[in-house]
Amino acid sequence: xxRTLCSSLVLISVWATGCATTASPRGMxxxxxxxxxxxxxxxxxxxxxxxxxxxxNSMHGRYRRDPVSLEWDYQKLTGAVGHRATRLELAEGDDTxxxxxxxxxxxxxxxxxxxxxGRVGPCAYVxxxxxxxxxxxxxxxxxxxxxxxxxxxxxxxxxxxGERAALMTLALVNARxxxxxxxxxxxxxxxxxxxxxxxxxxxxFY
Numbered sequence: 139x140x141r142t143l144c145s146s147l148v149l150i151s152v153w154a155t156g157c158a159t160t161a162s163p164r165g166m167x168x169x170x171x172x173x174x175x176x177x178x179x180x181x182x183x184x185x186x187x188x189x190x191x192x193x194x195n196s197m198h199g200r201y202r203r204d205p206v207s208l209e210w211d212y213q214k215l216t217g218a219v220g221h222r223a224t225r226l227e228l229a230e231g232d233d234t235x236x237x238x239x240x241x242x243x244x245x246x247x248x249x250x251x252x253x254x255x256g257r258v259g260p261c262a263y264v265x266x267x268x269x270x271x272x273x274x275x276x277x278x279x280x281x282x283x284x285x286x287x288x289x290x291x292x293x294x295x296x297x298x299x300g301e302r303a304a305l306m307t308l309a310l311v312n313a314r315x316x317x318x319x320x321x322x323x324x325x326x327x328x329x330x331x332x333x334x335x336x337x338x339x340x341x342x343f344y
Contacts, residue, residue, distance in 0.1 A: 166270070167289035168305065169312030174202060176312055178291075178305070197304050201312075204241065210300025214238075228303050236303045245307060251295060258310045267292065272309075278316035288313060 165179030176185040183190040183199070190199035190206060196217075197208045204220030215226040219241030226238040226245060233250035240258070247256035247263075254272055255264045260279055263286070265272035270291040275284045290309045294302055 166291045166293070169290075169309040170288055170314050172314040173312050176308075178294075183308075192301060195298075195300060197301075201308065208304055210298075210304065212299055215300050215303055226303055226307070228299050230299050234299065234302070236307065240307045240311065243311070247306065247310075249306065254290075254306070258307065261310075261313075261316065263310065276313075276316070281316040283316060286313070 165177035165184075168176040168178050168183065174185045174188055176183055176188060181192040183192070185202075187203070188199070188201050190197055190201060195210055197206060199206055201219065206217075206219050208215060208217035208219070208224060210216070210228070213228055215224065215228060215236075215238075217224050222242035224238075224240050226236050226240060229235040233248055235248055236256075237246045239245060243259035245256075245258050247254065247258070252267055253265065254267075255262075257263070261276050262278075263274065263276045265274035265276075265286065265288065270289060270293075271287050272290050273285075273287045275282065276286045277283075288309055290306065294305055297305070
């Protein structure tokens with residue numbers, strides 16, 4: 139009886155361990171779930187109509203209806219999104235600069251770990267990190283939104299520059315369509331963000 143009981147316990151233990159091993163975390167959200175609920179899990183991005191895979195220096199698959207084929211090194215990201223050309227120049231120092239085109243959209247972004255500001259297509263953004271999200275405002279033509287929130291986990295800053303640039307731009311592309319609102323410029327807020335960075339730098343220096 140004891141042997142039977144012990145054998146049963148061992149089998150249950152092995153079965154439970156196997157289940158725990160095959161179970162996987164849900165993944166990290168990317169962008170705006172109101173547009174497409176993207177989840178980044180290891181080297182795969184999935185969503186209701188998206189499947190992308192990431193290798194050491196490339197991303198391939200489909201974002202919604204658009205095929206994606208991107209490659210990068212430490213200076214540039216090239217390829218196509220939806221059969222439209224992509225070429226982003228990359229630079230990293232005190233902050234990260236990304237500029238060029240992504241799937242035919244003009245891109246000019248600056249990110250320093252706290253603030254992300256710049257343009258993707260017709261929209262200008264000023265966002266500040268809040269945990270694993272970027273929150274702030276954007277202006278798209280005559281539409282201003284002050285409560286924009288996009289998922290972009292802080293852990294992604296550990297990934298290589300080219301991959302990080304691709305994920306950051308994709309997160310901004312994966313944002314819901316702008317709402318109609320009163321038009322004002324976000325340039326002043328971007329200036330405030332830069333002034334805040336300078337103030338912090340000066341405080342550290344002195």
